[in-house]
Structure formats: C-alpha cells, structure tokens
Amino acid sequence: MGHGYLGIDLGTQGLSVIYTGSDMRVIATGEAGYEMVAGLQAGCYEQTPRDWENALSQAMKSLAQKMEQLGQPLQVSAIGISGQMHGEVQIFDQIGNARNTRLWCDARNEVEERELTDLLNVKMPKRMTSVRWLWSLRHRGPDTADVCQLTTPGGWLARRLTGQHLLGIGDASGMFPIDQGTLDYDTTLLAKYDAFVQRANSKAPSLRSLLPQVRRAGQDGGVLNEHGARVLGLPKGTPLAPAEGDQPAALAGSLIGLAGMVSMSFGTSVCANSVGDRTFHGVSRAIDHFCAVDGKPINMVWLRNGTTYMNTVVQMVGGLSERGLRDGNPFAAVIPELLAAKPDCGGVLALPFMDDEPGVGVSRGGTAVLIGLNEQNATSGNVARAALLATVFNLRLGGENLLAQGFPLEQIVLSGGLTKSPELGQVIADGLNLPVTILASGTEGSAWGAALMAKYRHRCLESEKGSWSDFLAEHASGTPLRFTPIADAASASSLMFARYKRLLQVQAALDEAVTG
Numbered sequence: 001m002g003h004g005y006l007g008i009d010l011g012t013q014g015l016s017v018i019y020t021g022s023d024m025r026v027i028a029t030g031e032a033g034y035e036m037v038a039g040l041q042a043g044c045y046e047q048t049p050r051d052w053e054n055a056l057s058q059a060m061k062s063l064a065q066k067m068e069q070l071g072q073p074l075q076v077s078a079i080g081i082s083g084q085m086h087g088e089v090q091i092f093d094q095i096g097n098a099r100n101t102r103l104w105c106d107a108r109n110e111v112e113e114r115e116l117t118d119l120l121n122v123k124m125p126k127r128m129t130s131v132r133w134l135w136s137l138r139h140r141g142p143d144t145a146d147v148c149q150l151t152t153p154g155g156w157l158a159r160r161l162t163g164q165h166l167l168g169i170g171d172a173s174g175m176f177p178i179d180q181g182t183l184d185y186d187t188t189l190l191a192k193y194d195a196f197v198q199r200a201n202s203k204a205p206s207l208r209s210l211l212p213q214v215r216r217a218g219q220d221g222g223v224l225n226e227h228g229a230r231v232l233g234l235p236k237g238t239p240l241a242p243a244e245g246d247q248p249a250a251l252a253g254s255l256i257g258l259a260g261m262v263s264m265s266f267g268t269s270v271c272a273n274s275v276g277d278r279t280f281h282g283v284s285r286a287i288d289h290f291c292a293v294d295g296k297p298i299n300m301v302w303l304r305n306g307t308t309y310m311n312t313v314v315q316m317v318g319g320l321s322e323r324g325l326r327d328g329n330p331f332a333a334v335i336p337e338l339l340a341a342k343p344d345c346g347g348v349l350a351l352p353f354m355d356d357e358p359g360v361g362v363s364r365g366g367t368a369v370l371i372g373l374n375e376q377n378a379t380s381g382n383v384a385r386a387a388l389l390a391t392v393f394n395l396r397l398g399g400e401n402l403l404a405q406g407f408p409l410e411q412i413v414l415s416g417g418l419t420k421s422p423e424l425g426q427v428i429a430d431g432l433n434l435p436v437t438i439l440a441s442g443t444e445g446s447a448w449g450a451a452l453m454a455k456y457r458h459r460c461l462e463s464e465k466g467s468w469s470d471f472l473a474e475h476a477s478g479t480p481l482r483f484t485p486i487a488d489a490a491s492a493s494s495l496m497f498a499r500y501k502r503l504l505q506v507q508a509a510l511d512e513a514v515t516g
C-alpha cells in the first residue's frame with residue numbers, strides 16, 4: 001500500500017505536481033509549462049489539451065527524479081486533480097480526444113451571458129462552460145456536430161487518465177448550476193436551457209447528455225487505466241479523487257469548510273469565497289456562484305482591481321521617501337505609516353479603478369483617484385490606507401448582497417500577497433467589521449488542496465470517512481493570527497464606507513470627463 005498523495009494542478013500558465021507524505025507535508029514537486037494558441041484575436045484565449053497531458057508527463061518525470069535523489073520511493077495511495085475552471089473542452093471520440101479549448105478568460109460570449117442569465121434568473125457568467133457552449137453552437141455549428149462529451153480542463157485530464165466521464169461538484173458547478181436539493185445539475189434549468197437552444201438549432205443535443213457525472217469529495221473519481229499509468233509512471237488501478245476546479249481546491253487548501261467562513265485572497269485581483277448554508281436567490285452582478293468539493297454553496301465576490309492600485313500608490317509615495325530611497329524598499333517605508341494612519345485616512349478617499357470592475361458597474365479603467373487631500377492629511381500613510389480600503393469597500397458591497405439574504409458571514413480567512421504584512425489583517429477586520437484570521441497551517445494553493453482531496457478519497461476507501469469539514473479541521477495546526485474589529489476604528493470605517501458609496505455613484509461622470 002502506498003504512503004503518500006499526489007496533487008496535480010492544471011493552471012492557466014502551467015502545470016504543477018506535488019507529492020506529500022501521509023502527514024500532508026510536501027516532499028517533492030515538479031512542473032512544466034505550455035502556451036496559449038498563437039495568432040488569435042485580442043480577447044481570445046485557447047489552449048491545446050494534448051499540451052496539458054504532455055506537461056503532466058514532464059512534470060511527473062521531474063518529480064520522480066527528485067524523489068530518486070532523495071532516496072525515497074514514489075508510493076501514491078491516491079491522486080487529486082485541480083484544474084482551471086470553466087474551460088470548454090469538446091471531446092469528439094471515445095478515447096477523449098478534444099479540440100483546442102476556450103479558457104475561462106476568453107471574452108467571446110457576453111451576449112450569451114446576458115441571454116442565459118435573463119432566461120434562468122441565475123447568474124450565468126460568460127466564462128461558464130454552458131454559456132460558452134451556446135456561443136459555439138451559434139458560431140461554430142458544423143464543428144460541434146461530432147461532440148460527444150463536454151468537460152473542463154481538469155475533467156479532461158481525469159478523463160484521459162481513467163477513461164471515465166466524471167467531475168467533482170465544484171468544477172461541475174462552473175459548467176452548469178447545481179441544485180442544492182439533489183447535489184446534481186438543476187434539471188429545471190437544464191430543460192429551460194435545452195428548449196432555448198433547440199428553438200434555434202433543433203439538432204443540438206441535450207446539454208445533460210454531454211455533461212460529466214457529478215461526484216463529491218470522497219466519492220469515486222475513477223482509477224488509473226493503462227494510458228494513465230503510462231503518463232504518470234504509476235501503477236494501474238491507483239484511485240483518483242473527483243477532479244476539481246482550482247477555486248474549490250484552493251478552498252480545501254485553506255481548510256475552509258463551514259458555512260460563514262470566507263476565504264479572501266488579495267493579489268493582483270481579489271477573490272472572496274463565502275461558504276453558504278443555502279442557495280442564493282436571484283441575480284447580483286457582484287456575486288458569482290459555485291460549490292465547495294462537498295457540495296456546499298459558495299458565493300464569490302471577485303474583483304479585477306485588487307492590490308494593484310495600493311501597490312502603485314506605495315511605489316509612488318514610498319519610492320520618493322527618504323527610507324524608500326535609502327533601502328530601495330517602498331513597502332518597508334510605507335506599510336508602517338499605513339498602519340499608523342487614522343481609520344478614516346484623515347478624510348482621504350480613493351477609487352481604485354485602474355481596470356474595469358463589472359461587479360460594481362465600472363465598464364473600463366482609468367478612473368483611479370484620490371480625493372479629499374489637503375495640507376494636513378496628504379501623508380503616505382493616509383493615501384496608502386485609502387487605496388487599500390477602496391478595494392476592501394468593493395468587497396463589502398458584495399457582502400451587503402449576502403447579508404440582505406441572511407447569509408452567515410462570521411470569519412474572514414486571509415491569504416495571498418497581503419499576508420506578507422500580516423498586521424494589515426487589522427485594517428481588513430476594521431474595514432469589513434468582521435473577524436480576520438491568518439491560518440498557520442492552511443497552505444494556499446490548489447495543488448496541495450488536490451492532494452488533500454486525494455487523502456480524503458483514500459480514507460473513504462479504507463475506513464469510515466467522516467464529514468469533509470471534520471476532515472479539514474484535523475489538518476489545522478499551529479497558532480493562527482486573529483484580528484477582531486476595534487469598535488472605534490470599525491465605526492470610522494463604516495462612515496468612510498458610506499462616503500465611498502456616494503463617490504462611486506459619480507464614477508460614470510468621472511469616466512466621461514477622463515475619456516471625453
């Protein structure tokens with residue numbers, strides 16, 4: 001019997017593999033890259049599925065070499081897969097061959113997004129696989145005639161390794177909405193979708209006939225067939241956890257499993273995934289929806305404008321400061337001043353829109369501003385804190401939609417680049433008026449989350465499985481950092497948030513003034 005777990009993460013930029021021991025400590029890794037299909041028009045992003053499989057083979061050879069150098073055997077009890085969500089993989093034969101795949105970032109189906117959202121009264125973002133499929137039927141009709149299965153990048157990789165058309169519920173929810181009652185595709189919405197499609201194309205197959213079977217964490221994800229064994233260099237029959245999307249896998253990697261927990265990652269973009277206790281009703285432009293690996297509903301507030309604006313301000317004001325010039329580190333100069341600034345930033349307010357922000361109705365960038373400056377408040381700490389809070393307030397706008405429906409929001413689990421300055425957790429806690437935790441043991445990363453799902457699958461094969469949330473809790477260790485909102489600071493931030501909402505109302509006028 002094997003003694004470790006293999007996690008595979010098929011990302012947009014490349015593929016990585018990790019091998020962990022039974023204690024989930026990473027022993028060795030491997031990686032390989034691939035490119036976008038060249039020569040496409042602006043806004044079009046495609047990749048070739050065969051490149052993913054070749055990258056997986058290369059990454060596994062690198063991993064095996066490292067294990068050999070360590071003098072340890074590569075003994076895999078189970079395999080987990082994480083993949084970039086929403087890609088439209090069209091399979092056209094029984095061995096899983098597929099055409100070039102449009103990725104989550106491809107911009108070609110905004111019309112279909114609007115039509116399906118209105119039809120189903122559920123937010124159907126343009127990156128959703130079923131929305132892309134409608135575009136393909138309309139614009140590439142002859143090329144879709146032989147499609148026998150649809151899946152995602154992670155689902156395709158699992159399909160090639162096992163021969164089975166299965167998919168984890170989190171990744172499946174990025175293809176088509178899930179019914180929380182059945183934890184399967186919503187049959188009522190499927191019927192509406194098919195009727196809508198077949199009015200224009202009577203030969204179009206039913207969507208359900210193309211979609212993979214839905215599986216939850218711990219359930220059967222298939223086993224390696226002969227082809228999969230050759231690709232990975234592992235024994236035939238090695239079990240797989242259901243292939244998952246990168247967002248659900250990252251939630252697993254951050255040990256997020258209970259309703260009310262919110263995983264928030266700050267980087268170039270910001271993603272806040274809130275675990276819900278029921279289905280969100282209606283449509284909010286600020287919130288997307290998918291599932292955790294055990295089927296719990298996830299409400300996602302995603303911001304294109306993340307820390308870029310704050311970083312720009314820090315580079316600008318910190319790079320000119322005496323310490324910044326001396327040490328060449330603007331952040332070391334500015335972050336202490338940001339933390340020392342008053343919660344209301346001395347009256348300074350900011351809009352962070354260096355890029356468009358669909359969730360709050362900003363159609364294009366170029367209106368990032370600072371307002372309210374005077375001789376008394378024009379400090380690097382005030383302007384940097386205002387820049388950070390502008391992004392926090394956009395997240396808070398999305399949270400208001402959840403609170404309006406009574407969803408629990410109890411704890412923010414913070415990850416990403418912002419945690420390099422963990423004291424900023426207090427600014428986030430005050431700005432959102434919610435407790436913030438930075439875990440000591442949660443490992444940010446989809447590959448580790450995939451390995452964790454592999455361990456859970458192995459446990460379900462070997463013994464009584466227990467709940468997914470209890471399993472996650474077993475892997476918490478160390479002492480987390482916790483930040484509780486400070487009453488005066490939270491109150492000042494709430495007043496600032498009210499001012500921010502009024503400023504946001506004039507953003508369109510600012511855009512018109514800037515662009516002419």
